[in-house]
Amino acid sequence: MSEGREKTHIIVFANEKGGTGKxxxxxxxxxALAAKGARVAAFDLDHRQRTTGRYLDNRAATIARTGRALPMPIHETHDGVSEDRFEQVYARLAADADYLVIDTPGRDDHFARLSATRADTLVTPMNDSFVDFDLIGQVDPDSYKVTRPSFYSELIWDARKVRAKSDGSTIDWVVLRNRLQHIEARNMRRVSEALGQLAKRVGFRIIPGLGERVIYRELFPKGLTMLDSKDFGDMGLSHVAARQELREMMAGLALPEPTIPMFATA
Incomplete structure (x- = not known):
């Protein structure tokens, strides 16, 4: 792993609104991190939906069925109730991992808040609309200028203060714009301008995420991703574009880098 990094890098995906591609x-x-050769663990805190856990279960089943050596994070799902279990699983997953990816529920959740205070990188995915923007900030209905941060922004502000007080570290808050559309240019511009205003006010970075593509849903039953091109045939132009989106998103996250080249096993 990159020189000088001595502990697991905690990446928390958090958004109290569902349907954002989190x-x-x-x-x-x-x-993607596992494909670099990193040791990666994933912790799914949403015991109801369990999307991350199911996705990785499907991937493990594909590996067992086909015998293919795909990059595979270790993973567990929380029961949503036990504080002791949370701490035990968190410690076990983080102990031997370069990265721990935590997926939180799309609702207010005690363990999501707890995870946010431990994040090195906190990622809040959002769709390109003022419906999703309302989670982090409010705008004037006529001018679309930001009037105030919303409750969630204040929650993250508090999490940053807790983290700074506990160990002096900072949380890199990243707002990730998923499902960007190439239509409704006026709406995109207004959302972009509002995000820029709020970013300066509360301190987050903005990066592009993944587009609205059928391929992401089609790959779920097998647990495959755009990095596994050899395992689902030749890629069309839309698949190539999706793979490039993933590359750009990973670059934008600016995570500590392993020494193995990106996507070496894809």
Missing amino acids: STTAVHVAI
């Missing part, structure tokens, strides 16, 4: 993004990040 779990899909978390899985792709975990597998």
Whole structure:
């Protein structure tokens, strides 16, 4: 792993609104890191939906069925109740991992808040709309200027203060714009401008995420990703574009880098 890094890098995907592509993004990040040769663990805190856990279970089944050596994070799912179990699983997964990817529920959740205070990188995926923007900030209905941060931004602000007080570390908060559309240019521009205003005010970075593509849903039953091109045939132009989106997203996250070249096993 990169020189000078002595502890597991904690990446928390958190958004109290569902339907933002949070779990899909978390899985792709975990597998992309594993494809670099990193030791990666994933912790799914959503015991109801369990999307990340199911995705990786499907991947493990594909590996067992086909005998293919795919990059594979270790993973567990929390029961959503036990504080002791959370701490035990968290410690076990983090102990031997270069990265621990934590996927939180799309709702207010005690363990999601706890995880946020431990994040080195906190990723909040959002769709390109003011419906999703409302989670982190409010805008004037006429001018679309930001009027104030929303409750969730204040929650992250508090998490940063807790983290700084506990060990002096900072949390790199990244707002990830998923499912960007190439239509409704006026709406995209307004959302982008509002995000820029709020980013300066509360301190987060903005990066592009994954587009709205059928391929992401089609790969779920086999637990495959865009990095596994050899395992689902030749890629069309849309698949190539999706793979490039993933590359750009990983670059934007600016995580500590392993020494093995990106996507070496893909």
